[in-house]
Amino acid sequence: MKLTVREAMKFNQLSKLQLIAGRSGLDREIRSVGFLDYESLDELSGNFQKGDFILTSFYNMKDRHDLLIEYLMKFNEMEIAGIAVKKAVFKGFPDEIVEYCNKNGMPLFMCDQEVWFDSIIMEIVNYLKNDENNDYLASKIYSILNSDLSRELMEKISLEINPSFRDIVRVLYFGNLENPKHIMSTINNGPYRKLTTRALVFEKGVLIILSDKKDPAADKFLSKFNFILNGYFCGISESYNLYDINMAIREALYTYQLQDLTKDKQMAFEDIGIYKIIKPLEKNRWFRKFADSILEPILEYDREYDGNLMETAVSFVVNQGDFRKTSNELFHHINTIRYRISKIYEITRIEGARTGNYEQLAISIYYYISKNPVADILSEEVER
Structure with missing residues (x-):
């Protein structure tokens, strides 16, 4: 109404x-x-x-x-x-x-x-919180993310979301908000709103699209709306041309999903390291087959023998393959760590591979970490 x-x-x-x-x-x-x-x-x-x-x-x-x-x-x-x-x-x-x-x-x-x-x-x-209009705009976001669109059509749909969008966009995503509709309405309709910005409730959070003639500044936006966004985690994309807005949206969502890897309240896609390639490939059939071929033998061994190999593998990879640091973190003798890593290579058949033993393990473990917070993975092992 x-x-x-x-x-x-x-x-x-x-x-x-x-x-x-x-x-x-x-x-x-x-x-x-x-x-x-x-x-x-x-x-x-x-x-x-x-x-x-x-x-x-x-x-x-x-x-x-x-x-x-x-x-x-x-x-x-x-x-x-x-x-x-x-x-x-x-x-x-x-x-x-x-x-x-x-x-x-x-x-x-x-x-x-x-x-x-x-x-x-x-x-x-x-x-002014408007569920019907937000659902319509959210449907446009799903179209952008799930369809193979031409540049022209991508721009057309983007301008249907906000006719005032400029040439360059950057996307922010906040999740687990207490009152996402109020935050959306404050950004879109409040006195500090900017015509070239659009916020909408998306996937139980708020997706915010900034645009400008040049690089939209996320820090200025966050400072202006700190009074309603303070304390919530934010994933921030890199800047893109409007016709590549799908890339910006995905980057913001991917980065938000990695919030457990940092103590900060915001993280930019450009700072997530190897997860830049891990997150986009999570749903790729070939990538999952590769990662599961290494992860499943480790998990199966732990289920059968209570061997704690997965906790050891995670700590080993997080510590960049350093046996001493892994030993200190898990409170085990360094030889115990060496034995467990050797066992991992054995049961996953990585040891017999021609190249990249550690790299294969690391990629698979980073994929596993992206699905499971590091703190949760390590807590059981550390408490033993």
Whole structure:
């Protein structure tokens, strides 16, 4: 159900606003909320859009009624939903301003200092959570990920998700969020939103697509929205052309799945090392056959003899094949570690391979780790 200015006036905080002019425009639709600070006239179209309910104090308009009229004309041209002005610079408006808003049906409100803009923002953002629209956008993401699309079609679908996307994109993914719909709505509809960014609920988390003419800066976005994203883990892709957005989405998802490998709250795909090739190949039939041919004999041996070979293999690979470090980590004599690694090579038949004994084991173990957190794998062995 769409939100009109008339309906929003029934909200607790918005009911405290005083309508000054533009009553005939109360059925304008509110699609998002924006905060006007010191943006120039030329910057309005890049920061605001149709359906914005704008909050401001008009600090830069003091004694500039002519400039105020120009701003109102520009906002009316952009078809904003309405404007709420805090009583700071203006305690009221000149007749010409009131007359303009009445003539054009542009709702103009004033509010007292004790009315918090943050509370108004929360009321609007909470209402604008839209399951139906999000499901539609999520279906576009699935199409991008699961179809072999041409560059032209990839761009077309991307622009259906957000017509304001620029040429270069970077994707972030947050999972296991307490209230993903609220976070999505805050990013898309809140006062700090950017028209070239789109967030949507995807796979029980929030997928965020940043775009720009050049490289979209993830750190700036994370800093701006730290108040709602702080404490959650984030997987970050590299930057790509819009027609390769599928690569960016996959990288963000792959990196998020490796969150147990780091104590940090964010990790970039470019920093995940060998998992850059492991994660994309996890569903490849040939790769799984190769890895399982090494992993299954180890797991079967442990099930039959309680040999703890898998824990040893994981520690050995994580420690870059260093017997001493593996011995120290697992609290076993180094000769015990040597025996177990030798047994692993024997039962997996790696020992008889012509090349890459350790490399074969390492690739298979990294695949295993990507499916099983290292801490969980090692905890049982360390406790023995």
